[in-house]
Amino acid sequence: MTATETYKVGARSGVGVSSQRPDAVPKATGEFSFSSDLSSHNMLWGKTLRSPYPSARIRNIDYSEALAISGVHAILTASDVPGKNLFGLEHPDQPVLADDIVRYAGEPIALVAAEHPEIAADAISRIHVDFEVLNPLVDAESAVTADPIHPEGNVIRHLVIDYGDPTSSGDVTVEGTYEVGMQDQAFMGTESGMAVPSPDGSVDLYISTQWLHSDQKQIIEALNLPEDMVRLTLAGVGGAFGGREDVSMHVHLCMLALHTGRPVKMIYDRNESFLGHVHRHPAKIWYRHHANKDGLLVKVEGKIILDGGAYASTTSAVLANACCFSTGPYKVDNAQIEGWGVRTNNPPCGAMRGFGNVQTCFAIEAQMDKIASALDIDPVELRLKNALEPGDQIITGQEITGAAPVKEVISSLADHPMPEPAINDLLARPGGTGRTTDQKHVKRGVGFAVSIKNLMFAEGFDDSSEALCEVNDGSVAIHTACVEVGQGFVTLVHQIAEEILGVSDITVIPADTSIGSAGSTSASRQTWMSGGAVLKACEAVVVNLIEQIAEEEGVKYENLDGTLVSEDGTKTIPISEALRGRSFQEKVVHRHAPTFPLDEKGQGNAHVSFAFAAHRAVVDVDQELGLVRVVEIATSQDVGRILNPIQAVGQIEGGITQGLGLAVLEELVMKNGVIQNANFTDYLLPTALDTPPIEIASLIEEPEPGAPFGAKGIGEPPTISSTPAVVAAIRDATGLDLRRVPVRPEDIALE
Amino acid sequence: MIMEVLIPSSAEEICELLSQDNSRQLLAGGTDFMVEVNYRHRSPSSVIAIDRVPELRNWHHDGDSVVIGSCVTYREIERGPLATLVPALAQAARTVGSPQIRNAGTIGGNIGTASPAGDMIPVLSALGAEVSLRSSEGKREISLDDLIVGVKQTSLGQGEFIESVRVPVLESPQEFLKVGSRSAMVISVTSLALITYPKTQSVGIGLGAVNPRPTRARQAEEFIKDFLNWESMQVDPSGLDHFKELVSEASRPIDDHRSVAAYRRHSIGVLAQRALTRIFSERSPSG
8 A cells, every 4th residue: 555545645634634735736837836937026046155264254345346246235234234243043153244254155245236146146156255265174073172162162062961870781782883974954845935025114024844833033133133123924935854944045135125125035046055054964873782682782882073153053952862862772781872062164964854863863773783683683673672662762761641552653663564575677676777687686675664753843942833723703714923834734734723613714824923933844843833822822812702602592501513512502602603793812822741951961851752663675686796776665653643645655755765865965075175966966865766655654653742733743753764774775785884974885885 | 147048049159158158058958057057066157958950859770879969858768769779778767866857957057067976877887979060160079978078077169068978779678777775866977888789799888986087897898708608698797797897997986975986886887787687697608
């Protein structure tokens, strides 16, 4: 059964059906308006001058020639930043425009506004920067002790988890060092936006982002303006995956608009997009696992180094995830984990789908297979033996109080039938259109991997989302600042509101900063957080409706599944009917249960909830040429409850494909701090021919306490264990160790 | 800043436009050129878009050979009658970019761009292709191997353009194999064409992406002759190892962001052996 056969798009809305997303047809036909489609009367075009060097001192910037070009309206540099020349998602450590030092290749130095993008580009090429080129620091390990490249030092975070008895040991130990290359979010729609100034000195920014309020906070600091003078409205987003969580062109656009008094638009080209957002942290990970002879884990020792690049971004939180879940979805009583998130002159790294768990999961799952092999235990059996259960602790000492169907996830996947043997088709083999591989060169392998992902923000962050439910004569409008990046939140708003209010006439008001923060569309959190806020706002309307009717009629009604029933049971009225002729405005702020910081031993209830997934990959490998064809990926996932089946499947298929990309294709190749393949010619995303059928063995629906409708976030888990499953399958086919992703042809063929 | 685009309707007119100003840039599909323009790596003031000239968009069967106009697209080469006449060229065309790219990109553009990774190059080289050049001074023919003189460098004279390319119609097996990290839409890491010539009982082997200019593995071609049986279409496997080595030795690959030289040297040999044994089944002379 394939995903698309399982679920049909339903006509009815409400929770649990595959109601069609409102943007589906416009996106398919090209009518959807993305941020790159923005335009305004009298608009100028902005462009950014970026450093070609990963480390240099700026001695002088001469832009007189550029400014003299007809049609150029402004050239701005660091000295033109009105407020604090620093921004940052977690804390401000990155210049809006480089002042005296550039710390990565691609760092913004100057801005141009011109009548036409070509004029702006011409002006950029005529700004002369006198650089004193310095030796870049590009090795993450040596960064720990190297001379600091930033006033805040090179170690962004050092985290120790000391759990259980450090002297414990098992019957067998397995050890390995693993590496993860730099993956990119590679969203289809590059960064774009438009800032429109007002005569009162305020500015409206239309932008594709993941978190409007975090952007706003950083922009007002840099512009030195009060909050109400910088208004943000979400523009159509063409994918995000973490890469839009940090500020990119936001401050730049506002500066140019306020300076010129005209609307200013920017679109990064593909090359600039690769330079203009953070990437997935490259990692180096060492593990020693101890197990007893039955295969039960006794202790895990690990050292994790994440290369954060030049600026902090979310390195601190990514490292926390990498460390907290460094033993995977397995129960272990003893763990000694040490992690470093460091600063180098490589491009800044930050949020990307899977957020720290991707890196360690790749290494953990390789280690689990090594234990299985050392003890001659079936890899699936070994995982079942060690699987976390409700009530178990993770290595931060936090007890799992919610749903944790890890064993069900593993078993249901293991029981799923295997794919058919290879078909006799040259295109279906490794090498694809290159016609390299005959059937006799092909070895098939199977790999299995399991993952854990925390849902929502952690470590004591005050995480909230605000929603407004407005009813006017029976029609409903919902407003949040939740960013739709393509995940389908807008569809979900319709479904939740219809589920509670029974009304199908629902307007989703565009996300902007005129309502309170919704938090970021990241961390698999928006269904829980903003979905939860919408649910509460709708429920508050029902409560008020019942009160109003009680006042009017003197009869108390109860809400039974969307119908109001009088106390004596004689009168019933659907909520949708009762809302006619009435108006309500309910605004609520939704919070999840509080979390707490980790102590000096890395202990504490730092996380809200956990989701689990398992992946089984089948690959065909041409070992002599090192070419891999992924034949099938099957999955089971712990989802709490499915609110929209076809959207759930969409997340799973997309996430798995992104995980496959990291396994065998996707890497920003670095050379001395400079990206060598900042384009889609050489940053290789999986094509349709590289993407196998994705089989959903089971979606485990065990409702999560505290989550709206019991639904867990589902966006990230598919990306996490799909990568190690593919690599395990390649190991199975080849017998090779393969300690690095992505696995390149030479890694297989030259071994 | 301003780019003039001229759209001639005949080869004659191209000659004229070039003789007025031989610095004018030729566009024959634009799949490489326009990327460079968009990234401002090149900004010519005058462009001649030759890809709408009917006589350059045609091909014809001419005795033992086929003459392919320089603006015939990959899509036309990939399937239909051309694919039957020159199968290795079709196999190579199929590996170029996406369908959109193959609808725009042309064989003449691939030759003129002269990239070592150009997918047409090893096939044309193994086929001993002759390229017909034209200018207001007249026409001349030159072998593909002599036309491409270095990385993105040709020996095209001033005011000259590629009118067509002539390749033999052989009606015997041909193979094109290409290694890339991705199953489709990928720049060649290595590629190889192997053409059989039953008349001379020899094979032609063209190497792709491993040398600055078109390269035949001449020593390997010569060496393997003695191991081939053209009646049974079999190869004596005792010659294969050295054959592979000779092909690898004919390559001078580099390390870059797409791969490493060691892998390129290894894989080009593997491709040669596979291409050969797809056509000639392995059997020892005694067996």
